Amino acid sequence: MLLEQPGDAIGCRGSCPDFPPGFSMPPASLPPNEVERLIVLRSYDVLDTACEASFNDIAKLAVILSECPIALVSLVDADRQCFKGRQGLDVDETPREVSFCAHAILHPGEVLMVPDATLDPRFRDNPLIAEIGLRFYAGVPLVNAEGIALGTLCVIDRVPRRLNETQQEALRYLAGTVVTTLELRRTMHKVRQAALTDTLTGIANRPALLNALHRAIALQQRDGPPFSLVYLDLDGFKRINDLHGHATGDEVLRQVAATLSDCARHSDMAARLGGDEFAVLLAGQDAAPAAGRIRQQVEAEMERHGWPVTASVGAVSFRDAPADVEEALSAADELMYGAKFAGKNRVLHREFASRPRAHRAA
Incomplete structure (x- = not known):
């Protein structure tokens, strides 16, 4: 399903952009399962780590298939969004309050597409519009087997536009690949932790x-x-x-x-x-x-x-x-x-x- 709204932003930082003081923009509401969502997200042990080649490659494919200049694998944490993969934007994270992806995760299973962010009253004051020239956004929630939305695979353009059905379907497949990769990472993390844990006491061995x-x-x-x-x-x-x-x-x-x-x-x-x-x-x-x-x-x-x-x-x-x-x-x-x-x-x-x-x- 496509959820189309005029607006939705990403997150960024290479270092984080310098947003103008006192900017006013309503943040996204929290998902009803936010506490559980954050616990599950952190179980993957991928926050605060550098971008990885596998996720960067997925972002590159997203750019090619969507014909957008920017693509991000974004994980939405409590007060920020972190980029595990990126193409066309040299930043690592942005505050959650300016994140379009924070809105996208509210509707797991739906593609959030914003043809022109400047026309949406919720996002027209978003500092990312001025900082990186963001106009178009499309985000596919990264939903794991438990039904938890961890973040998005999103593409961004600096001109108003839309994605056709083929491009949307391609992004859905790529988002599934991101989730599969994350699941493999979590399994490896659990195996590694088990190998380094004393089975009787639960502390390190x-x-x-x-x-x-x-x-x-x-x-x-x-x-x-x-x-x-x-x-x-x-x-x-x-x-x-x-x-x-x-x-x-x-x-x-x-x-x-x-x-x-x-x-x-x-x-x-x-x-x-x-x-x-x-x-x-x-x-x-x-x-x-x-x-x-x-x-x-x-x-x-x-x-x-x-x-x-x-x-x-x-x-x-x-x-x-x-x-x-x-x-x-x-x-x-x-x-x-x-x-x-x-x-x-x-x-x-x-x-x-x-x-x-x-x-x-x-």
Whole structure:
């Protein structure tokens, strides 16, 4: 079906265009399923990433088939639209409030075609008309198998015009190709996440931690920010398994993982390394106070459940970059065992430098 209205704009930015201050234009209303729509959109993990060759190729085909100079693969986020593919416009995103695509997604399954945006009272004040000379717009919503409109494949011209039926049908086929490509990306993302997730606790696993640690070291070696590593081994965990069974032991591990996740910031990574060993990779944070808080939180959570479990913790602040992942893990592992031998339920911390400083208990 074709939904024809006089007006509808795109989004753009190479950097975003400089819109005149105080411009007045009513934004599109929100879809009734907006909250669900945004959750699904972000599950594809494609926002805030660069344009990709596959989507750029689709945009090029859209230009050829529509005979329009501009084509965009646009994903409509909460307050912006991001371009995953583009042809004829060197921009990455625009505010949602000036987006024609934000109107197009209100009608999944319909092509929104605007022969002349300057004739539509809703869009005639749109700053994109002056910024890029936008006059014509046609957008096909990108609708996934769940019926969620993620954005559009749209074409734009700087003169008033229309698309014929053949051109509209071609855009529909290309929009389907975009959705198929996005679905493949989401499936790959899920597989990758599963491979890097501990199945019992739901936090990162050892390979994920090693990958993140490798990146942190490489970044610091290029004069990047410092990082810290906190290494935990549970005290009394074997006794829980012996007395209460492995089901209770598994619940202990899940609760420890949840505690570590609560202690970690968005930029940190909590991981289960195996058995009852855990680690937290801290970005740009001193390990000593963080490790102390983590130990205390683990102890408090275990007491709350009546489990006699604590944590021995080794913590290293890497002011200088270690040579590799093995050196970083060895430094934290050595301190963790030192905490075990010193009486358990404590933190040993040091700063990693060319000449290591003395250990101190926390």
